[in-house]
Amino acid sequence: xxxxxxxxNQGVRFIKDNLGILIxxxxxxxxxxxxxxxxxxxxxxxxVLRQICVNTLxxxxxxxxxxxxxxxxxxxxxxxxxxVTAVLMMNAGLPWPLAILVSLLLGAxxxxxxxxxxxxxxxxxxxxxxxxxGILRGVAYTLTNGRxxxxxxxxxxxxxxxxxxxxxxxxxIVIFVLIIVAVILYRTRFGRRMYAIxxxxxxxxxxxxxVKGVLLRVYVISGVLAALAGVILASRMYSGQPAxxxxxxxxxxxAAVLGGTSFTGGIGTxxxxxxxxxxxxxxxxxxxxxHIPSYPQMIVxxxxxxxxxxxxxxxxxxx
Numbered sequence: 001x002x003x004x005x006x007x008x009n010q011g012v013r014f015i016k017d018n019l020g021i022l023i024x025x026x027x028x029x030x031x032x033x034x035x036x037x038x039x040x041x042x043x044x045x046x047x048v049l050r051q052i053c054v055n056t057l058x059x060x061x062x063x064x065x066x067x068x069x070x071x072x073x074x075x076x077x078x079x080x081x082x083x084v085t086a087v088l089m090m091n092a093g094l095p096w097p098l099a100i101l102v103s104l105l106l107g108a109x110x111x112x113x114x115x116x117x118x119x120x121x122x123x124x125x126x127x128x129x130x131x132x133x134g135i136l137r138g139v140a141y142t143l144t145n146g147r148x149x150x151x152x153x154x155x156x157x158x159x160x161x162x163x164x165x166x167x168x169x170x171x172x173i174v175i176f177v178l179i180i181v182a183v184i185l186y187r188t189r190f191g192r193r194m195y196a197i198x199x200x201x202x203x204x205x206x207x208x209x210x211v212k213g214v215l216l217r218v219y220v221i222s223g224v225l226a227a228l229a230g231v232i233l234a235s236r237m238y239s240g241q242p243a244x245x246x247x248x249x250x251x252x253x254x255a256a257v258l259g260g261t262s263f264t265g266g267i268g269t270x271x272x273x274x275x276x277x278x279x280x281x282x283x284x285x286x287x288x289x290x291h292i293p294s295y296p297q298m299i300v301x302x303x304x305x306x307x308x309x310x311x312x313x314x315x316x317x318x319x
Contacts, residue, residue: 032286052281053170057229059255061222063273069265070125077136078226079245083234096156107227115219119212140242149240160236198265254305
């Protein structure tokens with residue numbers, strides 16, 4: 001009985017904390033339902049959900065980083081590099097499970113490098129990850145000579161394009177990942193320490209929390225999730241493309257902040273980030289269905305990010 005009451009209280013609190021974005025999501029959904037004939041079709045809904053899987057993985061990783069007061073601008077480049085790496089390895093004869101594993105380890109290595117530099121040198125996360133963003137993109141272009149590399153492994157291509165029981169496979173992957181990260185964030189000491197560090201890093205140090213170790217693990221998680229997103233995207237596109245994931249970091253930040261994650265640290269939820277990713281995904285889909293050109297879409301998304309960060313700043317000042 002007590003557990004049910006606690007669960008209900010958590011549900012009410014979640015709705016209250018995310019009321020603004022929930023209202024915005026409902027309004028957007030209603031608007032697109034009225035003004036676009038194809039928006040509510042089953043095929044379009046599944047298509048949108050498949051498309052947002054990549055951003056959801058990136059946004060969840062970004063949520064972890066933002067909670068501890070950091071930022072990771074390299075995730076889009078990790079997407080491109082790991083997708084290219086996986087395809088190149090498979091085309092060279094490596095089994096697809098091993099190619100995926102190596103790609104995930106590559107993402108973890110990038111996260112470890114980012115986290116180590118940030119934690120042990122004190123350099124700003126913005127500068128560090130901005131630098132690795134350029135380095136990784138350059139490596140991806142160098143490996144491919146700037147060309148798209150077709151994937152010759154049919155089984156691998158099923159990961160991003162196949163369905164099971166009528167539902168795209170990437171959706172199952174993302175749901176599984178969301179369960180894991182939710183457990184990490186809400187049910188482990190590590191998750192509680194993340195919030196403590198983001199709330200007040202100095203106080204966290206005095207309370208005995210090993211801040212550097214937590215930062216390292218957070219950036220590794222972000223790197224692994226970005227690598228998984230890169231694998232899924234490469235599979236979906238039947239190729240490894242060095243330009244894949246370009247500017248995806250902005251959508252990930254927008255989804256996280258729209259979902260209630262604070263840009264200054266200490267606040268964030270997995271559920272809120274998922275809602276933010278849905279808003280970004282349905283917004284892009286709706287603009288396409290309404291035949292809005294791609295360039296104005298960039299303007300709209302930029303405005304959304306500014307509004308999201310602005311709202312976060314206002315909310316923090318009221319606390």
